[in-house]
Amino acid sequence: MPKTPPPIPPSSDAPSVPASATPRNEYTVDELARVTDTTVRNVRAYQDRGLLEPPEKRGRVGVYDDTHVSRLKLINHLLTRGYTLANIQDLIMAVDEGHDLRSILGLETAIGSRWSRERPKKYSLLELLQMFGDKASPSALGKAVDLGLLERDGLSFVSGSPTALAAGATMAKEGIPLADLLDAVGIARPHFNAVAKALVDLVVRQLDRYDADALPPPADVPALVDAIWRVRPLAMVLVESEMNRALEEASGDYLGDRVAAIMEKKLGHAPEGTAAERTAAKKDKPRK
Incomplete structure (x- = not known):
């Protein structure tokens, strides 16, 4: 039997954002297949079998949204589990017939939809060369593909985050070697994965109030979905705040060390105490 925790109280720190009022991402069938790591053929097949709702028709174009993304992610996950x-x-x-499985599948969009509203964008090799200049070497492009920053599409490339790609191009034009930038992404990624895991745990921990092999009661689902939608943007605020703090600390430490090195050269001797002692003293010094 599922536990029956008290209703989730509304947060006083954030406005209530019901799922129906949350802005949704929209996709063409090609974009949908790309962001869910499947194929257009699979999307069509799942629709034909009734596993996936048909898209909204706008003229001759079918428009999909995050409900389709979360459903495809669920299908892919169940297929990998052997179903x-x-x-x-x-x-x-069973869900369509109103069984209790609706309780967990009703959380599909709240938990499984994309956190970014960016749309994938296709770039020709010429466009990448215009963005990165001669730094867009075959080895750099290959490394970007290996990292998942770019995806090959015939003779073109697709970026899942055009904003990040543009930022990388600007940094390369400012003189940062593209190989070093890609190395930094590779080094930082495991840390970002750990942060993401911790934050997703915060979001889905709302489900821990129920037995692991039991479904939330249908009556609890609306408040549960509402709580998850409120936590998602707050988690992003936390990431940005912590990243800003870490960048300020790292850049401040570098600037202080650089200035200290210049002073040592000017004075002809190092300040008293070892480097470790000076670092410890700096950390012990109260902040103003």
């Missing part, structure tokens, strides 16, 4: 499409179809039919 067949027939099993998953039975599950979806």
Whole structure:
């Protein structure tokens, strides 16, 4: 039997953002396939089997949204767990018939939808050369593909984050070697993955109030979904705040060390105490 915790109280620090009022990402069928790591053919097949709702028609174009993203992620996850499409179809039919499985699948969009509103963008090799100049060497492009920053699409490349790509191009034009920039991404990624895991745990911990093998009661789902939508943007604020703090500390330490080195050269001798003692004293000094 599921636990029956008290209703989730509304937060006084953040406005209530019901799922229906949350801005949604929109995708063409190609973009949908790309962001969910599947194929257009699979998307069509899942629609034909009733596993995926058809897109909204705007003229001759089908428009998908985050509900399709979360459903495809669920299908992909269940397939990797060994379930067949027939099993998953039975599950979806049970949901459509109003069984309690709706309680967990009703959280699909709140938990599984994309956190970014960026749309993937395709670039020709010429466009990348215009952005990065001669720094867009074959080895650099290959490393960017290995890191998932770019995806090959025939003779073109697709970026899942055009903003990040533009930022990298600007940094390269400012003289930062592209190889060093890509190395920094590779070094930082495991740390970002750890931070993301911790923050996703915060979001989905709302489900820990129930038994691991039990579903939330249907009556609890609206408040649960509402709470998750409130926590998501707050988690992003926390990431930005902590990143700003870390950058300020790292750049301040570097500036202080650089100035100290100049003073040592000018004075002809180092200040009293070892480097470790000076660092410890700096950390012990009260902040103003």
